[in-house]
């Protein structure tokens with residue numbers, strides 16, 4: 001197995017001095033692990049930063065602390081991620097929306113040209129961009145972002161001189177490439193089959209000699225090479241307690257089928273002992289949305305009880321000094337409609353299998369599994385403990401939507417809770433915040449691997465049929481959601497399914513983590 005790049009012991013005197021000079025008044029939060037704190041200290045000194053590490057090593061946790069730091073220091077920042085759902089977990093929006101580049105389906109020049117003036121003005125004032133789940137950002141898009149920042153800020157430095165804070169694990173989900181595009185200018189190439197798309201380079205970009213066969217990952221972009229990212233490979237796993245299970249997952253991450261992997265997969269091929277989970281059914285993980293909705297739809301329709309519907313509601317909060325044009329407002333509304341990652345309509349009945357979509361307590365987190373055991377008429381008493389303004393917002397939401405009953409959920413850890421609508425905050429720009437209110441529950445007889453990204457799930461069943469072929473990242477993301485093998489049931493796994501992209505391996509082999 002490949003050795004993960006280890007973090008050299010930091011030269012404490014050096015890093016602490018640099019950090020103290022940069023922000024003498026900011027103290028690193030004590031809840032961070034040593035390596036998380038170390039990465040945060042480096043970030044504070046202003047470098048472009050890349051946090052990486054296996055699933056569960058606290059990348060998103062660290063990013064939340066980074067955001068707190070930027071807020072405390074009044075740094076003008078944008079929070080983005082490759083997908084709406086991953087952006088949601090850190091209070092941001094998709095990269096396309098954050099930068100204002102629509103579908104970015106054109107040459108870089110044309111994309112820049114069609115950007116709104118207000119968006120360009122906003123980008124000019126930025127200090128840094130936070131970008132999570134970088135593995136799904138293509139080289140073309142990463143180069144495009146670099147091009148746009150240089151152009152709008154009129155500075156010929158990487159990303160126009162803003163600080164880039166990127167996070168993710170290239171062994172996880174890969175970029176979705178639907179057509180052949182030159183990574184250096186965005187020009188469309190000839191329509192070819194998926195596995196050939198990576199070779200197209202526009203004639204005008206040929207002078208760039210690529211040192212090795214390209215891949216579509218961001219780390220293969222020229223912007224990445226010039227960005228001089230300091231890399232931090234987090235190694236402490238907070239999700240899986242058992243070292244043996246961590247080792248097996250790490251082998252699968254690197255695409256290596258060791259005897260330990262084979263043994264674990266064999267052990268997990270038994271049906272899960274349902275009595276351990278009581279009334280909580282095991283979640284099936286599928287790679288496609290269609291299979292998930294069919295499965296959930298089928299199970300939901302079997303339930304006899306009354307159906308309770310919760311509709312998503314949004315509130316746009318503009319900065320008092322912001323000038324916002326009507327067409328911009330429409331565009332923002334469309335964005336929230338399409339890609340905020342929160343379901344438009346949540347339907348629940350008694351006995352619905354559900355998953356929690358937010359972190360409530362230390363034990364009840366994004367991914368905690370439960371079952372609806374009834375509904376209760378809500379009252380002001382349920383809102384106690386929330387901030388006054390949130391109490392008011394949720395009470396208004398419930399009254400305006402004529403909702404009298406809210407679900408009572410029994411979670412896997414035995415805790416029973418009346419679940420109220422949740423308020424998610426998405427920072428669209430420094431001038432606009434969107435508040436989205438919805439029930440933080442999703443049906444969970446089945447989930448897609450993409451939706452499960454970032455979750456810690458209690459119990460999981462995966463049937464590795466043909467749809468999982470050539471999808472090593474998907475397989476790793478799926479298996480690494482559970483805390484232990486006791487919550488994992490596997491069917492149909494074949495060793496040849498775990499074929500990791502050699503370019504990703506090579507990148508991590510060459511990567512030198514920072515001291």
Ligand SMILES: Nc1ncnc2c1ncn2[C@@H]1O[C@H](COP(=O)(O)OP(=O)(O)OP(=O)(O)O)[C@@H](O)[C@H]1O
Pocket residue numbers: 031032033036053054055056057058059060061062169238239365453454455456
């Ligand atoms: N310093 C810490 N102290 C306590 N808990 C932590 C710490 N860092 C992370 N965690 C917890 O570990 C779990 C996994 O963390 P997180 O989701 O940030 O990992 P990740 O690297 O982003 O994982 P993935 O790649 O699967 O999205 C979460 O429940 C998180 O709250």
